[in-house]
Amino acid sequence: TFVVTDNCVKCKYTDCVEVCPVDCFYEGPNFLAIHPDECIDCALCEPECPAAAIYAEDEVPEDMQEYIELNAELAEVWPNISEKKDPLPDAEEWDGVADKLQYLER
Numbered sequence: 001t002f003v004v005t006d007n008c009v010k011c012k013y014t015d016c017v018e019v020c021p022v023d024c025f026y027e028g029p030n031f032l033a034i035h036p037d038e039c040i041d042c043a044l045c046e047p048e049c050p051a052a053a054i055y056a057e058d059e060v061p062e063d064m065q066e067y068i069e070l071n072a073e074l075a076e077v078w079p080n081i082s083e084k085k086d087p088l089p090d091a092e093e094w095d096g097v098a099d100k101l102q103y104l105e106r
């Protein structure tokens, strides 16, 4: 499965959802999650993210491991998203800021 990680928080560009052939992205207030049981590992979303926030599960950086469980948990409770929308208003300012997990809203 693929995993959405730290740099999506407070950016949420949503380019990723447009290319997913199985529509397995789920939307929270300021983050998206991939449902691990639905992702077919096509890898199409990874290069689409302007924030480079998406990784294959086995390539998730050491300091972002908790996002693996978070994607699974949040994809169960958030609504599906399959159409691109505008990024969050201050996405550009937050793109690249480290350790944004503390800002993740549920």
Ligand code: SF4
Pocket (backbone or CB within 6 Å): 001, 002, 019, 020, 021, 022, 023, 024, 025, 034, 038, 039, 040, 041, 042, 043, 044, 045, 046
């Ligand atoms: Fe969707 Fe493919 Fe990305 Fe999985 S790897 S979330 S199936 S686009």
Ligand code: F3S
Pocket (backbone or CB within 6 Å): 004, 007, 008, 009, 011, 012, 013, 014, 015, 016, 017, 031, 032, 048, 049, 050, 051, 052, 053, 054
């Ligand atoms: Fe997030 Fe990147 Fe998608 S910022 S919403 S994972 S395009």
